[in-house]
Amino acid sequence: VSESASERIAVDPGTNTGMGAAARQHEDPKARLACVYRDNVGFVHRSVRRLGVPDSAVEDVVQDVFLVVARRLDEFEGRADVRTWLFAIAMRVLRHHRRTTWRHLRRKEALAHREAALPKYGEDMESRDASALLMRLLDGLDDERRAVFVLMELEGMSAPEVAEALETNPNTVYTRLRAARKHLAASARELGITKRGAA
Amino acid sequence: MKESEELLERLIAHERAAPEPEAAAVERMWTGIEGRLGGGPPPPDVQGGPPTTGGASQGAMLKIVGAVAIAGAVGAGAWAVAGGDGQPPAAKETPVAVADRGSDLEPAISPDAGVDTPGEEEGSTGALAKEEPTGSEMVETSTSDTDSLRPASRPSSPRVRPRPAESSESETFADEARLLQRIYGALKRDDVDAALRLVAEHRRRFPAGQLVQERRAVEVEALCSSGRTRQGRAKAAAFEADFPGSTHLSRVRTACDRVEPQD
Numbered sequence: 001v002s003e004s005a006s007e008r009i010a011v012d013p014g015t016n017t018g019m020g021a022a023a024r025q026h027e028d029p030k031a032r033l034a035c036v037y038r039d040n041v042g043f044v045h046r047s048v049r050r051l052g053v054p055d056s057a058v059e060d061v062v063q064d065v066f067l068v069v070a071r072r073l074d075e076f077e078g079r080a081d082v083r084t085w086l087f088a089i090a091m092r093v094l095r096h097h098r099r100t101t102w103r104h105l106r107r108k109e110a111l112a113h114r115e116a117a118l119p120k121y122g123e124d125m126e127s128r129d130a131s132a133l134l135m136r137l138l139d140g141l142d143d144e145r146r147a148v149f150v151l152m153e154l155e156g157m158s159a160p161e162v163a164e165a166l167e168t169n170p171n172t173v174y175t176r177l178r179a180a181r182k183h184l185a186a187s188a189r190e191l192g193i194t195k196r197g198a199a
Numbered sequence: 200m201k202e203s204e205e206l207l208e209r210l211i212a213h214e215r216a217a218p219e220p221e222a223a224a225v226e227r228m229w230t231g232i233e234g235r236l237g238g239g240p241p242p243p244d245v246q247g248g249p250p251t252t253g254g255a256s257q258g259a260m261l262k263i264v265g266a267v268a269i270a271g272a273v274g275a276g277a278w279a280v281a282g283g284d285g286q287p288p289a290a291k292e293t294p295v296a297v298a299d300r301g302s303d304l305e306p307a308i309s310p311d312a313g314v315d316t317p318g319e320e321e322g323s324t325g326a327l328a329k330e331e332p333t334g335s336e337m338v339e340t341s342t343s344d345t346d347s348l349r350p351a352s353r354p355s356s357p358r359v360r361p362r363p364a365e366s367s368e369s370e371t372f373a374d375e376a377r378l379l380q381r382i383y384g385a386l387k388r389d390d391v392d393a394a395l396r397l398v399a400e401h402r403r404r405f406p407a408g409q410l411v412q413e414r415r416a417v418e419v420e421a422l423c424s425s426g427r428t429r430q431g432r433a434k435a436a437a438f439e440a441d442f443p444g445s446t447h448l449s450r451v452r453t454a455c456d457r458v459e460p461q462d
Contacts, residue, residue, distance in 0.1 A: 170409060
């Protein structure tokens, strides 16, 4: 009887270790990878989406990230939060794809994006619309500011953690966050999004 | 202005509550990973995050070896073309050019991709120092501070460009960052007493540190989550007065809102 994918992932049920002791204890590299995957796939999935990966490519990028993880898992020393390491990998995978496979796709999606109506903003707005609206605003940020915004505002990481993930210093992180917020607020005004709804 | 900021806060709140990927998608992706591990298309050839890996050391070593080899070859060639009579080329300049070219020639993404260089971002230190009164040390921040955050095993950069020497100040920043991490760790474990003890330690050891704002924000959160809301709100008000433009403000303002007061 073949195991389902979920059974194969659940190598160590009942624990949520990130890259904690349980994950490191597995001698089988695939079991370790499964541990890291199970605990962090949600984080990687939402991070790549928030970093601007086209919807149609999110799952491929997540796979790429974990394949890089599989190759480099032995090098992870566990001194930092595994999420900062995963995010750094995701950023690099993202840049690689941008330079190669997505050029054409992004142009097409950008065109469709411009033509698509803005989701209506209101008190009763659905989460999906709110998310789409925020992603639309985030598209106006450069990668660095977007990454800081995603990690600090949406993931709740601290400036030192973000600085570590992005290999910069906390002051730069603060500067980027402030610039990102300013830019996003200005974009919201420019797009005519108000409490009463999209213009 | 205020309205657009409020909107932003609402969108952020919505997005924070975004659902996890569906179980079917999680399974589908894992199946894809397994398939590719077994001989499918390889992932992009990227470096796996210098802060926590030793992988960069191999790259750095290769760069150095390559730089030395090419520098030697270029030097020997130039000397041969000149008939061996002239002065050999300036050895200290060649590795710079070669090292830079070497990083361009990496197959996919350089481990330094996306890393700030000093002065790259406007006001990355100076502007902040003007806006946020977090002490005189902030003005002095440089990328050497970042280096101090990295594990000891991280290799030094192969750049030949002179870098400012590591100072005791960068050590201090590393200590400060580590202490703050411990505060966050204690809060994550819901060990509020330990968090507040560490906050007091931070206040004592780094009265004008670079992460004073972080410490004061996290102190408010710790006080509120321990039920000391009156003290928490007082600290929050003081925080707002000292850092009116802080990015932590919304977090600090609402820290005590969902807590049952116990004082």
